Amino acid sequence: MSTFTFVTVPQIITGPGCIAKLSELASAKLGPRVMVVSDDGVVKAGLVQPALTSLSHGGAEVSIFTGVVADPPETVVHAAVAQAISFDATGVLGIGGGSSLDVAKLVALLGKSGEALADIYGVGKVRGQRLPLVLVPTTAGTGSEVTPISIVTTGAYEKKGVVSSVLLPDVALLDAELTVGLPSAVTAATGIDAMVHAIEAFTSASANNNPVSRSLAKEALRLLGANIEIAVTNGVDLAARQAMLIGAMLAGQAFANSPVAAVHALAYPIGARYHVPHGLSNSLVLPHVLRFNATVCGGAYAELAPCLFPHLEPASQIERLSHFIEGLATLPVRLNLPTRLRDVGIPGDDLPLLAANAMEQTRLLVNNPRTMSQSDATRIYEAAW
Numbered sequence: 001m002s003t004f005t006f007v008t009v010p011q012i013i014t015g016p017g018c019i020a021k022l023s024e025l026a027s028a029k030l031g032p033r034v035m036v037v038s039d040d041g042v043v044k045a046g047l048v049q050p051a052l053t054s055l056s057h058g059g060a061e062v063s064i065f066t067g068v069v070a071d072p073p074e075t076v077v078h079a080a081v082a083q084a085i086s087f088d089a090t091g092v093l094g095i096g097g098g099s100s101l102d103v104a105k106l107v108a109l110l111g112k113s114g115e116a117l118a119d120i121y122g123v124g125k126v127r128g129q130r131l132p133l134v135l136v137p138t139t140a141g142t143g144s145e146v147t148p149i150s151i152v153t154t155g156a157y158e159k160k161g162v163v164s165s166v167l168l169p170d171v172a173l174l175d176a177e178l179t180v181g182l183p184s185a186v187t188a189a190t191g192i193d194a195m196v197h198a199i200e201a202f203t204s205a206s207a208n209n210n211p212v213s214r215s216l217a218k219e220a221l222r223l224l225g226a227n228i229e230i231a232v233t234n235g236v237d238l239a240a241r242q243a244m245l246i247g248a249m250l251a252g253q254a255f256a257n258s259p260v261a262a263v264h265a266l267a268y269p270i271g272a273r274y275h276v277p278h279g280l281s282n283s284l285v286l287p288h289v290l291r292f293n294a295t296v297c298g299g300a301y302a303e304l305a306p307c308l309f310p311h312l313e314p315a316s317q318i319e320r321l322s323h324f325i326e327g328l329a330t331l332p333v334r335l336n337l338p339t340r341l342r343d344v345g346i347p348g349d350d351l352p353l354l355a356a357n358a359m360e361q362t363r364l365l366v367n368n369p370r371t372m373s374q375s376d377a378t379r380i381y382e383a384a385w
Contacts, residue, residue: 002207002210004208004209004210004212004257005208005257006210006212006213006257007148007165007168007256007257008146008168008253008256008257009145009146009168009169009170009171009172010170010171011170011171011172012146012171012172012173012174012249013171013172013173013174014173014174014175014242014245014246015174015175015176015242016175016176016177016238016241016242017175017177018173018174018175019050019051019054019136019173019175019177019178020050020054021054021173022051022054022055022058022093022134022173023054023055023057023058024058025058025134025171025173026054026055026057026058026059026060026091027058027059027060029091029132029134029170029171030055030060030090030091030092030093030132030134031060031090031091031132032059032060032061032090033060033061033062033063033087033088033089033090033091034055034060034061034062034063034089034090034091034092034093035062035063035065035080035083035084035087035089035091035092035093035107035111035131036048036051036052036055036062036063036064036065036092036093036094036095037065037068037080037092037093037094037095037096037100037103037104037107038064038065038066038068038094038095038096038100039066039067039068039069039096039097039099039100040066040067042095042096042097042100042138043064043066045181046181047095047096047138047178047181048064048095050177050178051093051095051136052064055093063083063084063087063089065079065080065083065084065107067079067080068080068096068099068100068103069099070097070099070271070275070277070278071099071151071153071159071271071272071275071278072099072102072103072152072153073152073153073154074117074152074153074154076103077103077106077107077110077117077152078117080103080106080107081106081107081110081111084107084111084131085111089107089111089131090131090132091108091131091132091133091134092104092107092108092111092130092131092132092133092134093133093134093135093136094107094133094134094135094136094169095135095136095138095178096136096137096138096139097137097138097139097141097142097190098137098139098141098142098144098151098278101135101137101142101144101145102144102149102150102151102152103150104133104135105130105133105135105144105150105162105167105169106150106152106162106167107131108130108131108132108133108167108169109126109128109129109130109131109162109166109167111130111131112128112129112130112131113126113127113128113129113130114128115127115128117152117162120162120164121152121154121160121161121162122160122161122162122163122363123163123164123363124163124164125162125164126162126164126166126167128166129166130166130167132170133169133170133171134169134170134171134172134173135169135171135172135173136172136173136174136175136178137172137174137178137179137245137248137249138178138179138182139179139182139186139187139190139248140179140187140190140191140194140231140241140244140245140247140248141189141190141191141193141194141248141278141279142190142193142194142248142252142278142279143194143197143248143249143251143252143253143255143256144252145169145172145173145174145249145252146168146169146172146249146252146253146256147167147168147252147253147255147256148163148164148165148166148167148168148256149161149162149163149167149256150162150167153272156272157269157272157273157357158272158357158360159268159271159272161363163363168256172249174242174245174246174249175245176238176241176242176245177238179241179244179245180235180236180238180241181235182235184232184233184235184335184336185336185337186277186279187228187231187232187235187244188228188232188279188332188335188336188337189277189279189280189283189337190248190279191224191228191231191232191244191248191279191335192228192279192280192282192283192286192331192332192335192337193248193278193279193282193283194220194224194244194247194248194251194252195220195221195224195225195228195251195308195328196260196263196264196282196283196286197217197220197248197251197252197254197255197260198216198217198218198220198221198224198247198250198251198254198255198304199217199221199263199290199301199304200255200259200260200261200262200263200264200367201213201214201216201217201251201254201255201257201258201259201260202214202217202218202254202258202300202304203261203293203297203300203301203369204255204258204259204260204261204367204369205261205366205367205368205369206258206259206366206367208257208258208259209258210257210258212257213253213254213255213257213258214254214258216250216251216253216254217250217251217254217255217258217304218304218307219247219250219307220247220248220250220251220254221247221251221304221307221308222247222307222308223243223244223246223247223250224244224247224248224251224308225307225308225309226243227240227243227244227247228244228331228335229334229335231244232335232336259363259364259367260364260367261364261365261367261368261369262289262292262293262364262365262368262370262372263282263285263286263289264282264361264364265358265361265364265365265368265372266285266289266354266358266377266380266381267281267282267284267285268281268357268358268361268364269354269357269358270284270285270341270344270346270354272357273350273353273354273357274344274345274346276344276346280337280338280344283332283337283339284338284339284340284341284344284384285380285381285384286328286329287325287326287328287329288380288383288384289380290324290325290328291325291383292370292372292376292380293368293369293370294321294325295370296369296370297369297370298317298321299317299321300369301320301321301324301325302317302318302320302321302324303320304324305320305321305323305324305327306320308324308327308328309323309324309327312324340384340385341381341384341385342385346385348385351378351381351382351385352378354377354381355374355375355377355378355381356374358374358377359374359377
């Protein structure tokens, strides 16, 4: 067995209503002055209030930053960090979707270390330490609550990542009650995002692809596959919602150690240029990247197939591979999501530009099981259009 490293958060708290545990965490982890990072939609939906009530019971003073937006630009990060420093925060609570959690990670880091954001893009560039950090997802998708990664939009159309184990929070708290009001389309897209994390972690060409990540990826897919349609069609089913949160978290733990690849590389330019939500961007290109990769990792895809489609266990490898790819291609249809790039307003003339942008995602493409050229990326976008 090859040498590998596996890192994750030290504490995970799960279960409907577990947001009440913040009263204990306030004094034990976050300190007396807590900076809460979220977005306006999450606040208006009333999802932050239970956290504020719990923090108050723990005796904490709170400052709230609600300026996070999807695909957060550097200006949002700088504004949140400035507020945390002005408040003299002793700890940071991130609550919301992946964007809010990513910003919260950077607030915790830059609010203490004093590093410049521009200096820490890439892998292992962080040198300082962070403030205590607790992350609470309100979507079951990104797994950001257990990953050492924060994605920031730089310039007009480019995304960059800060990757460091320092960004892993002290506690990830998963409360299904905070996801009940999520629109069905968001539940669907974020759920597919989590599936992509598991699939790409399992097949990653990273030297750190490891048996722990692969085991987590399989269990993640089992939970996600069994519950995504229930969660989409019956949003108040707490058991399905909690299973989705756990599945997304397991997928996050998997890809945090065995990194994602070409699906994400091709999805990032779609989100950056056209502000298509990240999970939907992944969904739009997923089956086409799977078909491209199948020539070199078809056996791995066939191995994953029964996790999503348990009835395939006795089938041949070829049958399992075919059903895996086509089943994932038709899943967005069953979930009422757009399935073509043209459906989300992307002009056909822009596909070569998207391909050029995707080639800049070298941090991700290096992990793809099959080498991808710019012409390959163009053909994949054309198939998705």
